[in-house]
Structure formats: C-alpha cells, structure tokens
Amino acid sequence: MSAWHYFNPVNISFGAGEISKIGTLIKNRRYLLVTHPDAPMLPWIEQVKAAAGAPLAVINEIEPNPSLAMLERVCGKLDQANIVPEVIVALGGGSVIDSAKFLAAGHGQYQIVYDYLQSGSEITQTSLPIIAVPTTSGTGSDLTKWATIWDLEADRKLSLNRPDLYAEAIIIDPVITQSLPWSVTLASGLDALSHALESIWNINANPVTRNFAIAAARDILKALPRLQLDLNDTEARSQMAMGATNAGLAFSNTQTALAHNISYPITLHYKLAHGIACSFCLPEVMRTAIGVSADCDQAIAAIFGDLQKAPQTLRAFLNSLGAPARPEEIGIGKREWQNIVQAAFTGQRGQNFIGTIDKFPF
Ligand SMILES: [Zn+2]
The missing domain is CATH 1.20.1090.10 (Dehydroquinate synthase-like - alpha domain)
Incomplete structure (x- = not known):
C-alpha cells in the first residue's frame, strides 16, 4: 500500500436537537449570524438566539451561488455599522457557509479577500473562527477549507482556499432538514x-x-x-x-x-x-x-x-x-x-x- 495522509480538524456534533447546544460552542463570544432570508430559517435563528444570546447582527441576504457583488454589499454594511465579531455563525446551505468563509477570511473587509481571489495577494491575518450549522444535507462546505465564489461580471468561478477556513465546530441536526x-x-x-x-x-x-x-x-x-x-x-x-x-x-x-x-x-x-x-x-x-x-x-x-x-x-x-x-x-x-x-x-x-x-x- 502506498503512503497516505488524512487531515480534518472540524469538531462535529451530530444528532436531533443538537442545535440547542450551540451556546456551549459560541462560549459568550461576540458573533455574527449569517443565514438565508427564507421563512423556514426563522425558528432556527430563534433557537440560536435562545441558546447563545443575541448576535451582533444578522446577515440574512445570502443568495444562492454567492457572488462578489453580493459579498461587497454585505461587507459594506458591516463596515458602516462597525460590526467586529469574534466568531461567525453560519446557519444555512453551502452558499451561506461559503459566504461565511469569505467574511471570516477578511474579518468582514471586502478588499483583501477580493485581492486574494483576483491576484493571489496574501492575506496575513488569521481567519475568524466559524461555527457552521448546515441546513441542507449535501454541500459539505461545513467540512472543507474552501469556498466557491462567483465573479458574475467576468463570468467565472473563483476558489477561496485557505488552511484556516475549516470550521471550528459544526452542528449537524437532521431535524433542521425536515422542512426542505x-x-x-x-x-x-x-x-x-x-x-x-x-x-x-x-x-x-x-x-x-x-x-x-x-x-x-x-x-x-x-x-x-x-x-x-x-x-x-x-x-x-x-x-x-x-x-x-x-x-x-x-x-x-x-x-x-x-x-x-x-x-x-x-x-x-x-x-x-x-x-x-x-x-x-x-x-x-x-x-x-x-x-x-x-x-x-x-x-x-x-x-x-x-x-x-x-x-x-x-x-x-x-x-x-x-x-x-x-x-x-x-x-x-x-x-x-x-x-x-x-x-x-x-x-x-x-x-x-x-x-x-x-x-x-x-
Ligand atoms: Zn459539489
């Protein structure tokens, strides 16, 4: 057998009702909640708030196939409101978790992640930690260190790929997927x-x-x-x-x-x-x-x-x-x-x- 290597640092909690324990993962840190605008998300947003207290802000405008334009808008809002989280909580499907990775890599600043994606210029700061609660069963973004971002103007797909973008912890609660x-x-x-x-x-x-x-x-x-x-x-x-x-x-x-x-x-x-x-x-x-x-x-x-x-x-x-x-x-x-x-x-x-x-x- 040839030599091999395996690595995945994500702390995984799996089971019905596990979302109610998210407070023990957030540990009183100031958190930004990133999610979808869809109505079925509302009870789960409330669950997160009940378990971990109010977030600094809720970003609920994440669109499918996250684009640079959408992320620039989100970063602009965070900047204007001077929101500086200690941890990002991603509650949603792959688009939400990928968007959370973009926000984590730049600490909410758009330009440095944009430059990294367009020209490969290095990001020197460590990414913010991410806690992901996937609401679909499939994308796998909760277990990887990369994100797919779309540059719709240039008609191309960009890949954000950094070793510190693995989620710190994820909660896989199959009950959340029940309403899909x-x-x-x-x-x-x-x-x-x-x-x-x-x-x-x-x-x-x-x-x-x-x-x-x-x-x-x-x-x-x-x-x-x-x-x-x-x-x-x-x-x-x-x-x-x-x-x-x-x-x-x-x-x-x-x-x-x-x-x-x-x-x-x-x-x-x-x-x-x-x-x-x-x-x-x-x-x-x-x-x-x-x-x-x-x-x-x-x-x-x-x-x-x-x-x-x-x-x-x-x-x-x-x-x-x-x-x-x-x-x-x-x-x-x-x-x-x-x-x-x-x-x-x-x-x-x-x-x-x-x-x-x-x-x-x-
Ligand atoms: Zn895929």
Missing part, C-alpha cells in the same frame, strides 16, 4: 453523492477517504428514494445527513474531480442547481473511470455491486429520482457538450480525475 422541499433535498443529496463518487475516481484518494465515500454513497442511495416518497421520514433524513457528512469527510481531503468541473459552466450559463449540474453526468464519468485503478473499481463495486453494470445502475437511480439524464434535457447542444467536457478535463478539478478523455462516452 423535494427539489432542495434532491439537489443537495445528489451533490453529496457526487462528492462521494468524485473522491473515489480521484488521484488524491486514499484508504480513509475511500471508506468514508463508500459509506456515504450507500447511505445516500438508500435515503433519497425514501425521502422522495416521504419528506418527513426522520430516519431517512438522518441517514441522508450521515451520508452527506461522510461524503464531506471524504472529499475534504481529495477535492472533487471531473463532474464538478463539468458543472461550473452549466451552473453559470443554465442556472441549474449545483447538485443537479454535477450529478447528471456521473454515469458517463464513472464509465470513463472504470478499469483505470483497482482501488477505484473495488470502491465502485462495493457501492453498486456489479462493476460493469454500475454506470447503468446509477443512471436508473438518477432517472427514478426524476433528475435530468442527457445534456439535451438541460438545453446543451452536442458541440457545446464536447467543448464543456474537453475544457473540464484540463481544468484544475478535472486534473484530479483518474480517467482520460478518449474513454469518455459522449
């Missing part, structure tokens, strides 16, 4: 499945990440069909949260791979939810990966049974959930699809992928 509609449950669940699989067909995979990924995929494959039938299935919500956590622990050490690089232009130009954009082509990406590495093949077989039939099994699973199957269904023409896939292979995440383009079934 099917569309969000599906998109975030398929994002988690993508994280698990992308960490397997990955040059950075190791025995620990593979174990996390196999456990994650098995849980997600069981939980999503149950939630499709009954969104209030508490056991399935818990299983889905567990799957997303294991997927996060897997890809926090490998990063993602080809399917994610395929997804970015699709999210940008077709406004497709991230979890759908990175999962619809998983069977084709899997077909390209099979036969390249014995470790990868074994992991895929451990999840899907028969290795050769695994791409078909996965396609049938995605179909049963009503997820799109072909690029045409999203509105992507044949030529454009080839261009997207070709570019994805050469992109940063694409280079994590173990397969080669000559095997990709267009």
Whole structure:
C-alpha cells in the first residue's frame, strides 16, 4: 500500500436537537449570524438566539451561488455599522457557509479577500473562527477549507482556499432538514453523492477517504428514494445527513474531480442547481473511470455491486429520482457538450480525475 495522509480538524456534533447546544460552542463570544432570508430559517435563528444570546447582527441576504457583488454589499454594511465579531455563525446551505468563509477570511473587509481571489495577494491575518450549522444535507462546505465564489461580471468561478477556513465546530441536526422541499433535498443529496463518487475516481484518494465515500454513497442511495416518497421520514433524513457528512469527510481531503468541473459552466450559463449540474453526468464519468485503478473499481463495486453494470445502475437511480439524464434535457447542444467536457478535463478539478478523455462516452 502506498503512503497516505488524512487531515480534518472540524469538531462535529451530530444528532436531533443538537442545535440547542450551540451556546456551549459560541462560549459568550461576540458573533455574527449569517443565514438565508427564507421563512423556514426563522425558528432556527430563534433557537440560536435562545441558546447563545443575541448576535451582533444578522446577515440574512445570502443568495444562492454567492457572488462578489453580493459579498461587497454585505461587507459594506458591516463596515458602516462597525460590526467586529469574534466568531461567525453560519446557519444555512453551502452558499451561506461559503459566504461565511469569505467574511471570516477578511474579518468582514471586502478588499483583501477580493485581492486574494483576483491576484493571489496574501492575506496575513488569521481567519475568524466559524461555527457552521448546515441546513441542507449535501454541500459539505461545513467540512472543507474552501469556498466557491462567483465573479458574475467576468463570468467565472473563483476558489477561496485557505488552511484556516475549516470550521471550528459544526452542528449537524437532521431535524433542521425536515422542512426542505423535494427539489432542495434532491439537489443537495445528489451533490453529496457526487462528492462521494468524485473522491473515489480521484488521484488524491486514499484508504480513509475511500471508506468514508463508500459509506456515504450507500447511505445516500438508500435515503433519497425514501425521502422522495416521504419528506418527513426522520430516519431517512438522518441517514441522508450521515451520508452527506461522510461524503464531506471524504472529499475534504481529495477535492472533487471531473463532474464538478463539468458543472461550473452549466451552473453559470443554465442556472441549474449545483447538485443537479454535477450529478447528471456521473454515469458517463464513472464509465470513463472504470478499469483505470483497482482501488477505484473495488470502491465502485462495493457501492453498486456489479462493476460493469454500475454506470447503468446509477443512471436508473438518477432517472427514478426524476433528475435530468442527457445534456439535451438541460438545453446543451452536442458541440457545446464536447467543448464543456474537453475544457473540464484540463481544468484544475478535472486534473484530479483518474480517467482520460478518449474513454469518455459522449
Ligand atoms: Zn459539489
């Protein structure tokens, strides 16, 4: 076995009702609460306040796929009100947690993080600590040290990636996900499945990440069909949260791979939810990966049974959930699809992928 290394410093609390213990994690520090404007968030905001006292401020204007323009607005408000938190509490999905990382890296100052993203100029100060309470089961941002930020004016995706952006602590309370509609449950669940699989067909995979990924995929494959039938299935919500956590622990050490690089232009130009954009082509990406590495093949077989039939099994699973199957269904023409896939292979995440383009079934 070749040498390997695994690291994840996040303090994890998991379980129904765990959000009520957030006060013991905040420990009387002055905190900024970053969240979504959606009504279902309100009771959880109240829970945080009840457990930890009032925040310095609530930033509740975080939009999906956080953009530089939105973050500049938020930082302007913090600056104007002279708000200087000791810790940032992120209550929301991946967009909220990614936005919290941007605010943590710059202590609420926009320009230094902007300069870092645009020109790589160093940020010298240590990031503010983050306590994350994910409200969806899927994005995994609570377990990674990076954030996806969109520069909509320049039509590109930026990656904020710093070793001190791991959350100090996270609370995964599956009860919070109970109120999610099917569309969000599906998109975030398929994002988690993508994280698990992308960490397997990955040059950075190791025995620990593979174990996390196999456990994650098995849980997600069981939980999503149950939630499709009954969104209030508490056991399935818990299983889905567990799957997303294991997927996060897997890809926090490998990063993602080809399917994610395929997804970015699709999210940008077709406004497709991230979890759908990175999962619809998983069977084709899997077909390209099979036969390249014995470790990868074994992991895929451990999840899907028969290795050769695994791409078909996965396609049938995605179909049963009503997820799109072909690029045409999203509105992507044949030529454009080839261009997207070709570019994805050469992109940063694409280079994590173990397969080669000559095997990709267009
Ligand atoms: Zn993802």
